[in-house]
Amino acid sequence: MLQEKTTKENQVSRRSFLRNGAAVAAGFMIVPRHVLGGKGYTAPSDRLRVAGIGVGGKGQSDLAEIAKGPADVVLLCDVDDRRAAASIKAFPKAKYYKDFREMLDKEHKNIDAVTVSTPDHNHAIQALAAMQLGKHVYVQKPLTHDIYEARVLTEAAKKYKVVTQMGNQGASGDGVRQLMEWYRAGLIGEVTEVNCWTNRPVWPQGIPWSANKGLVPKELDWDLWLGTAPYKEYVDKLVPFNWRGWWDYGTGALGDMGCHIIEPPFRILDLGYPTEVECSVGSVYVDEFKRGYFPESCPPSSSVRLKFPGKNGKPVYMNWIDGGLKPARPEELGPNEPMGDRDGTSGVIFIGTKGKMMCGTYGMYPTLLPTSRTKEVNVKQTIARVPEGHYVQWVNACIAGYGKKELSSPFEIAGPLTETVLMGNLAIRSFDYKDADGKFPGRGIKLLWDGPNMKITNFEPANQFVKREYRSGWKLGK
Numbered sequence: 001m002l003q004e005k006t007t008k009e010n011q012v013s014r015r016s017f018l019r020n021g022a023a024v025a026a027g028f029m030i031v032p033r034h035v036l037g038g039k040g041y042t043a044p045s046d047r048l049r050v051a052g053i054g055v056g057g058k059g060q061s062d063l064a065e066i067a068k069g070p071a072d073v074v075l076l077c078d079v080d081d082r083r084a085a086a087s088i089k090a091f092p093k094a095k096y097y098k099d100f101r102e103m104l105d106k107e108h109k110n111i112d113a114v115t116v117s118t119p120d121h122n123h124a125i126q127a128l129a130a131m132q133l134g135k136h137v138y139v140q141k142p143l144t145h146d147i148y149e150a151r152v153l154t155e156a157a158k159k160y161k162v163v164t165q166m167g168n169q170g171a172s173g174d175g176v177r178q179l180m181e182w183y184r185a186g187l188i189g190e191v192t193e194v195n196c197w198t199n200r201p202v203w204p205q206g207i208p209w210s211a212n213k214g215l216v217p218k219e220l221d222w223d224l225w226l227g228t229a230p231y232k233e234y235v236d237k238l239v240p241f242n243w244r245g246w247w248d249y250g251t252g253a254l255g256d257m258g259c260h261i262i263e264p265p266f267r268i269l270d271l272g273y274p275t276e277v278e279c280s281v282g283s284v285y286v287d288e289f290k291r292g293y294f295p296e297s298c299p300p301s302s303s304v305r306l307k308f309p310g311k312n313g314k315p316v317y318m319n320w321i322d323g324g325l326k327p328a329r330p331e332e333l334g335p336n337e338p339m340g341d342r343d344g345t346s347g348v349i350f351i352g353t354k355g356k357m358m359c360g361t362y363g364m365y366p367t368l369l370p371t372s373r374t375k376e377v378n379v380k381q382t383i384a385r386v387p388e389g390h391y392v393q394w395v396n397a398c399i400a401g402y403g404k405k406e407l408s409s410p411f412e413i414a415g416p417l418t419e420t421v422l423m424g425n426l427a428i429r430s431f432d433y434k435d436a437d438g439k440f441p442g443r444g445i446k447l448l449w450d451g452p453n454m455k456i457t458n459f460e461p462a463n464q465f466v467k468r469e470y471r472s473g474w475k476l477g478k
Contacts, residue, residue: 046070046399047070047071047072047399048066048069048070048071048072048112048113048136048395048398048399049071049072049074049110049111049112049113050063050066050071050072050073050074050075050111050112050113050114050115051073051074051075051076051077051103051104051107051111051113051114051115051130051135052073052075052076052077052087052114052115052117053077053078053100053103053114053115053116053117053118053126053130054077054078054115054116054117054118054119054126054140055076055077055078055083055084055087055088055117056078056080056082056083056084056085056086056087056240057083057117057240057241058117058140058167059078059083059087059115059117059118059140060086060087060090062115062117062138062140062167062391063087063090063091063115064090065389065390065391065392066115066138066391066392066394066395067091068389068391068392069388069391069392069395069396070395070396070399071113071395073087073091073094074093074094074095074110074111075094075095075096075097075103075107075110075111076088076091076094076095076096076097077096077097077098077099077100077103078096078098079098079099079220079221079224079225080217080219080220080221080225080239080240081098081219081220082217082219082220083240084096095107098221098224099221099224100126100129101129104129104130104133108133108135111135112135112136112398113135113136113137113138113163113395113398114126114127114130114135114136114137114138115137115138115139116130116137116138116139116140117140117167118140119225119243119244119249119250120142120144120145120244120249120250120251120255121145121227121228121229121248121249121250122227122228123139123140123142123143123144123145123149124144124145124146124149124150124152124153124476125227125228125470125474125475125476127139127143127153128152128153128156128476128477129477131153131156131157131160131162131164132156132160132477132478134160134162135162136162136163136164136394136397136398137162137163137164137165138164138165138166138167138391138394139153139164139165139166139167140166140167141166141167141168141255141259141260141414141418142251142255142256142258142259142418142421142422143166143259143411143414143415143417143418144418144422145249145251145255145422145468146422146465146466146467146468147419147422147423147426147454147465147466147467148454148466148467149467149476150415150416150418150419150422151415151419151454152476152477153411153415154411154412154414154415154416156411156477157410157411157412157415158412161402161403162402163394163397163398163401163402163407163410164407164410164411164414165390165393165394165397165407165408165409165410165414166259166409166411166414166417166418167390167409168259168260168263168362168409168414168417169362169389169390169391170260170263170264170361170362170363170364171263171267171363171390171408171409171413172386172389172390172393172408172409173362173363173364173386174385175264175359175360175362175363175364175365175366176263176264176267176268176359176363176366177383177385178366179264179268179350179357179359179363179366180267180268180383181379181380181381181382181383182357182366182368182377182379183268183269183350183352183357184382185379186354187354187355187357187368187373187377187379188350188352188353188354188355188356188357188368189352189353189354189355190310190311190312190314190352190353191265191269191316191350191351191352191353192310192314192315192316192317192351192352192353193316193317193318193319193351194265194269194316194317194318194319194348194349194350194351195319195321195327195348195349195351196258196261196262196265196318196319196320196321196347196348197261197320197321197322197325197326197327197340197346197347198253198257198261198321198322198345198346198361199322199323199324199345199346200253200256200257200322200323200346201244201245201252201253201256201298201300201322201323203241203242203244203245204242204245204297205244205245205252205253205297205298205299205300206245206282206284206292206294206297206298206299206300207245207284207292207294207297208292208294208296208297209232209235209246209294209296209297210235210236210237210238212235212236213233213234213235213236214234214235214236215234216234220239222234225239226471227471227474228468228470228471228474229248229249229471230248230471231471232248244256244298245297245298246296246297246298247295247296247297247298247429248296250298251298251421251422251425252298252299252302252322252425252428253298253302253322253323254302254304254320254322254421254422254424254425254428255421255422255425257322257346257361258320258420258421258424259414259417259418259421260346260361260362261346261347261348261361262318262320262348262417262420262421263363263409263417264348264359264363265318265348265350266416266417266420267413267417268350269308269310269316270311271308271310271316271318271420272308272309272416272451273308273416273419273420273449273451273452274306274307274308274318274420274423274449274451275307275308275309275448275449275451276306276307276446276447276448276449277304277305277306277307277423277424277426277427277446277447277449278304278305278427278445278446278447279302279303279304279305279424279427279428279431280302280303280431281299281301281302281303281428281431281432282299282300282301282302282323284299284300293432293434295429295432295433295434298425298428299323299428299432300323301321301322301323301324301325302320302321302322302323302424302428303319303320303321303325304319304320304321304424304427304428305317305318305319305320306318306319306320306420306423306424320424326339326344327349330349330351330356330358330369332355332356332369332370333358333369333370333371334370334371337371338365339358340358340359340360340361340365341360341361341364341365342360342365345361346360346361347359347360347361348360348363355368355369355373356368356369357369386408390408390409393405393407393408394407419451423449425465426447426456426462426465426466427447427462429462429465430442430447430456430459430461430462430465431443433461433462435461441459441461442459442461442462445458445459446458447459447462454466454467
């Protein structure tokens with residue numbers, strides 16, 4: 001929420017984990033500093049005790065940023081010892097686990113908060129397990145793999161009264177705040193259309209599951225890595241990054257970048273649930289004449305169009321393009337001027353009734369069009385900036401307690417945003433749905449969405465993509 005100046009399943013540990021979870025108090029006691037020491041003394045309760053689930057790669061950088069605030073990383077958890085090595089070195093006093101359930105079962109009394117930086121398909125079970133123990137959570141984007149999971153986490157944040165933040169750090173940046181100030185000042189009028197694009201994917205998509213089976217690295221617990229996903233034999237190079245291109249684990253280009261790119265228009269225009277979605281996808285050819293059909297894999301490129309009710313009865317259309325394609329260059333933008341990011345790889349263009357504005361990934365490079373207006377226009381700052389940054393903002397809010405400080409991407413915002421992003425994937429997967437007759441009835445149609453009830457009302461097969469079935473032994477919540 002923008003902060004304004006004017007308003008201000010290995011059964012033993014599973015069973016014990018579920019049993020203990022109901023008994024743990026939500027939150028932790030704040031002991032006044034003066035009780036424990038004199039001037040300059042930092043009480044233990046004035047520092048956040050953090051456990052990291054998924055501590056390699058992005059998880060490593062997440063913990064490094066969080067440790068810049070009044071926080072201590074006391075527990076580390078990762079299914080891959082290779083990926084965890086850097087964080088183990090960086091936080092030598094932190095105890096290390098492979099199974100997050102065992103960690104939470106044994107250590108829940110020793111932590112206040114949890115970070116989740118694992119592949120998309122396990123975000124929800126890990127985050128909810130922590131929330132049900134009363135732990136504050138920081139979860140990487142996209143918040144969840146499925147629309148249903150996003151709704152569950154959004155509601156859980158309120159139920160368990162925990163401080164939440166999604167890892168779309170641009171939500172704390174100055175760019176989105178500048179754009180909102182311009183929009184509220186009426187500089188571009190009412191926005192009727194938004195174009196969003198990215199050069200992703202930069203990993204394999206639109207291809208069959210590899211027949212090149214590999215040996216599971218001795219450092220990797222493959223069964224734990226799979227988690228909620230169906231069991232499959234290990235494939236080389238899926239870990240640590242290429243999982244993003246398969247639906248069992250990842251959410252494609254939309255899931256990877258949508259929460260960074262769609263966030264500014266979603267927030268600024270207060271979009272809420274979309275009501276309609278349609279799409280087309282790029283083709284994959286296996287030979288000169290035949291289009292490949294690989295429903296397990298995300299497409300190499302896609303185009304998605306979402307309709308939102310908008311304000312004053314005027315709908316807002318959001319167009320998403322990935323795979324390196326871009327929307328048409330606005331007439332107001334010079335032929336050699338960068339569009340979106342400085343290298344043009346990603347961006348957003350707002351089309352209003354009185355003008356246009358644009359930005360890059362994370363809301364960076366906010367620009368009025370024509371670009372000369374950016375320097376000419378002077379709009380009073382009305383929205384407070386976040387000088388401490390996205391991570392420390394969350395740390396400080398955790399220490400203050402639920403409801404005491406505003407955050408840039410709490411689940412009340414991040415949940416609906418994630419649902420919108422995943423709605424694009426629902427359309428893409430419906431497009432490639434093949435019925436018993438070998439036909440593709442989801443192609444060339446517009447899907448009508450009942451947001452409050454999480455249901456496509458005019459094409460029942462699409463609803464299988466709202467909520468997936470977990471592998472036996474895994475469940476969401478208690």
